[in-house]
Amino acid sequence: MSPARPPTRDAVASPAVPLTLLSGGDTVLPGDTPDPDGPTPPREGTGRRGKPPRHLADLDLAGRRAAVADLGEPSFRAVQLSKHFFGRYTEHPDDMTDLPRTSRAALAGALLPALLTAERELSCDDGTTRKTLWRAFDGALVESVLMRYPDRVTMCVSSQAGCGMACPFCATGQAGLTRNLSTAEIVAQVVAGARLLADGQIPDAPARGSDDPPKPARVSNVVFMGMGEPLANYANVVNAVRRLTDPVPEGMGISQRSVTVSTVGLVPAIAKLAAEGLSVTLAVSLHAPDDELRDTLVPVNRRWQVAEVLDAAWDYAAVTGRRVSIEYALIKDINDQAWRADLLGSLLAGRLVHVNLIPLNPTPGSKWTASRPGAQREFVRRLEAHGVPVTVRDTRGREIDGACGQLAASASPPASAAPLLSARPSASPPASASPPASASPPASASPPASARPS
Numbered sequence: 193m194s195p196a197r198p199p200t201r202d203a204v205a206s207p208a209v210p211l212t213l214l215s216g217g218d219t220v221l222p223g224d225t226p227d228p229d230g231p232t233p234p235r236e237g238t239g240r241r242g243k244p245p246r247h248l249a250d251l252d253l254a255g256r257r258a259a260v261a262d263l264g265e266p267s268f269r270a271v272q273l274s275k276h277f278f279g280r281y282t283e284h285p286d287d288m289t290d291l292p293r294t295s296r297a298a299l300a301g302a303l304l305p306a307l308l309t310a311e312r313e314l315s316c317d318d319g320t321t322r323k324t325l326w327r328a329f330d331g332a333l334v335e336s337v338l339m340r341y342p343d344r345v346t347m348c349v350s351s352q353a354g355c356g357m358a359c360p361f362c363a364t365g366q367a368g369l370t371r372n373l374s375t376a377e378i379v380a381q382v383v384a385g386a387r388l389l390a391d392g393q394i395p396d397a398p399a400r401g402s403d404d405p406p407k408p409a410r411v412s413n414v415v416f417m418g419m420g421e422p423l424a425n426y427a428n429v430v431n432a433v434r435r436l437t438d439p440v441p442e443g444m445g446i447s448q449r450s451v452t453v454s455t456v457g458l459v460p461a462i463a464k465l466a467a468e469g470l471s472v473t474l475a476v477s478l479h480a481p482d483d484e485l486r487d488t489l490v491p492v493n494r495r496w497q498v499a500e501v502l503d504a505a506w507d508y509a510a511v512t513g514r515r516v517s518i519e520y521a522l523i524k525d526i527n528d529q530a531w532r533a534d535l536l537g538s539l540l541a542g543r544l545v546h547v548n549l550i551p552l553n554p555t556p557g558s559k560w561t562a563s564r565p566g567a568q569r570e571f572v573r574r575l576e577a578h579g580v581p582v583t584v585r586d587t588r589g590r591e592i593d594g595a596c597g598q599l600a601a602s603a604s605p606p607a608s609a610a611p612l613l614s615a616r617p618s619a620s621p622p623a624s625a626s627p628p629a630s631a632s633p634p635a636s637a638s639p640p641a642s643a644r645p646s
């Protein structure tokens with residue numbers, strides 16, 4: 193922990209730190225105690241009020257039993273309803289033939305309210321990638337993406353409507369935070385994907401060879417890499433992980449090891465997650481190995497710097513035994529220099545780690561582009577020379593605005609919703625997503641003195 197940067201909330205709230213999360217009261221910072229049943233109320237002036245309707249996925253089984261009893265029904269109906277939702281992916285009273293006809297509508301109405309309505313659906317990769325833009329009860333827009341591969345199906349889900357972390361290369365970061373999603377709003381994205389698969393709406397991905405494993409028509413993996421900073425919506429995200437991974441009827445029965453929570457590096461929340469007793473994979477969005485550049489690419493770095501974030505990641509790996517993923521978006525002439533690959537390699541060498549290089553998916557109007565193939569190859573080569581396992585992420589969904597937040601940003605919001613592309617408050621980074629002055633190539637093309645090879 194750097195003595196120069198005490199991790200107090202006041203330190204973050206200093207006007208020198210251009211974070212949208214500072215301006216509103218609606219971002220749940222690590223250490224705060226958010227309401228486990230729902231998001232914090234939207235900020236003043238958005239025209240939105242209240243929480244999403246309560247849904248059975250917000251509750252554990254005991255809570256569902258109590259809610260059913262409150263309706264004057266025998267509590268075992270909670271298990272029946274849960275099997276319909278988590279096991280058969282249905283919310284429709286007509287499908288629930290094991291329930292008395294007279295009770296179905298009341299039970300479903302009270303515990304299975306519609307939370308998300310599909311506003312747009314786009315597919316590519318021969319139908320094996322499907323992106324959905326969802327509208328929530330209050331008009332908030334969020335995205336999820338289903339990707340079917342020969343051996344697995346991955347759902348990429350949103351944890352917040354918008355995001356307060358203000359990373360200048362990310363489409364979601366340009367718009368600021370609208371609100372946290374509830375546990376059930378997160379789970380509903382995965383259940384919707386499972387329903388598409390069960391209904392046969394997602395074709396098999398072409399198999400590479402005849403000895404490929406059987407192709408599951410179920411969601412096998414969940415990544416919290418859609419809109420939002422999952423660890424800034426801590427309680428609802430951890431509850432959602434439990435709902436997704438508990439066996440039916442408590443939850444959906446997805447393996448914990450197949451769930452990845454991706455974070456900008458909220459250090460206290462990483463430590464808290466390590467203590468949950470979950471076997472989920474932690475992904476850290478590093479994007480730069482040096483604080484000078486990371487301060488601009490991931491502004492929360494001004495509060496928790498590279499060394500501290502990596503220490504939290506190594507602690508997470510030690511406690512859980514899980515390999516940590518380091519996410520690194522390769523941005524041409526910004527963070528793709530050979531010396532940065534070497535610096536990253538030296539920070540990660542010998543650790544339980546894997547690097548995921550993501551060719552930058554430029555956001556509309558951005559001056560930044562993906563690295564040249566040669567620079568990308570050299571970056572990979574140098575990491576490998578340090579013994580660090582590295583893959584370059586496939587770029588599925590590019591043609592359907594696959595990058596975080598791009599679809600929501602292009603949709604026109606309803607009159608009641610805060611505009612997703614509104615002008616930013618003055619404390620925010622440039623709305624144009626152009627590099628801040630300190631991140632422009634001349635300033636960052638050479639290593640800081642301390643990082644230069646001697």
Ligand code: SAH
Nearest residue numbers: 362417420421454455456477519521552553
């Ligand atoms: N808030 C979480 C989840 C964000 S999305 C986090 O920061 O980890 C998942 C990953 O996509 C993050 O690593 C994010 O930095 C990256 N990302 C966002 N916009 C991108 C873009 N335009 N091109 C490439 N990667 C991007």
